[in-house]
Amino acid sequence: MSESSSFQYSKPKRILLKLTGESFCPANQRGICMDSVNRLAEQIVKIAKTGVQIAVVMGGGNILRGAQFKATNGANSIKERTAHYMGMLATIMNGLALLDAIEALGQPARLASAVEADKVAEPYVSRRAIRHLEKGRVMILAGGTGSPFVTTDTAAAQRALELECDVILKATKVRGVYSADPEKDPDAQFYPELTFDEALGQKLGVMDFQAFAKCQGHNLPIMIFNFREDGNLERAVAGEVVGTIIHD
Numbered sequence: 001m002s003e004s005s006s007f008q009y010s011k012p013k014r015i016l017l018k019l020t021g022e023s024f025c026p027a028n029q030r031g032i033c034m035d036s037v038n039r040l041a042e043q044i045v046k047i048a049k050t051g052v053q054i055a056v057v058m059g060g061g062n063i064l065r066g067a068q069f070k071a072t073n074g075a076n077s078i079k080e081r082t083a084h085y086m087g088m089l090a091t092i093m094n095g096l097a098l099l100d101a102i103e104a105l106g107q108p109a110r111l112a113s114a115v116e117a118d119k120v121a122e123p124y125v126s127r128r129a130i131r132h133l134e135k136g137r138v139m140i141l142a143g144g145t146g147s148p149f150v151t152t153d154t155a156a157a158q159r160a161l162e163l164e165c166d167v168i169l170k171a172t173k174v175r176g177v178y179s180a181d182p183e184k185d186p187d188a189q190f191y192p193e194l195t196f197d198e199a200l201g202q203k204l205g206v207m208d209f210q211a212f213a214k215c216q217g218h219n220l221p222i223m224i225f226n227f228r229e230d231g232n233l234e235r236a237v238a239g240e241v242v243g244t245i246i247h248d
């Protein structure tokens with residue numbers, strides 16, 4: 001397979017950027033590092049200034065993922081469902097950090113949450129979010145879907161459909177989709193382009209299954225790219241395939 005995609009992908013007008021919490025700290029660290037957040041904010045503001053409307057679904061994996069507690073369910077540990085709510089709260093903390101970083105660059109932005117947190121975020125209402133986007137505000141979406149046992153990938157697919165985004169840009173720590181984990185297998189093959197069926201058939205685990213099925217059902221393309229490479233986001237919103245594109 002060639003190293004680049006021939007897929008004709010047109011310049012999007014409205015994007016859903018899915019940021020993993022891991023993009024908020026250096027590799028192999030946890031928590032929120034404002035240097036990392038500021039770097040992402042700079043890229044987001046740069047593309048917002050080109051007129052592209054941006055909704056950001058915030059992950060929380062730099063702080064906590066509920067599934068970590070699956071095996072430890074028991075009297076002396078946190079219940080998995082509780083941990084999922086903690087994960088959703090983590091996304092609100094990340095969202096607040098990103099909001100400050102974006103606003104510090106003079107770019108209007110709003111934070112909305114699917115979990116009630118009215119002292120710090122407005123409630124998520126799709127019509128309201130669309131109004132903000134139309135007014136050129138970066139819309140940060142936290143709290144996931146508001147329900148436990150799924151991840152923010154599901155929230156990304158759900159919000160992208162509700163907000164009529166043209167594409168999901170999923171920022172990850174690797175270049176895109178590979179046949180195996182490239183951090184563990186040096187022979188892993190990189191895929192610049194895949195159909196939904198190919199990704200499913202090969203069990204490539206691009207995102208959680210529910211999220212993937214939603215995108216496939218609505219023919220919503222997903223682009224997976226490396227957030228650590230400066231300029232990738234700009235190139236993606238200019239209509240270039242960076243990383244891997246998955247489409248019908």
Ligand code: UDP
Binds near residue numbers: 021059062066086088
């Ligand atoms: N989460 C949840 N429901 C949602 C979204 C997220 O329960 O709709 C919880 C889940 O435990 C998840 C955690 O919040 O692991 C943090 O989100 P995620 O793992 O998606 O963060 P990322 O991997 O993108 O950093």
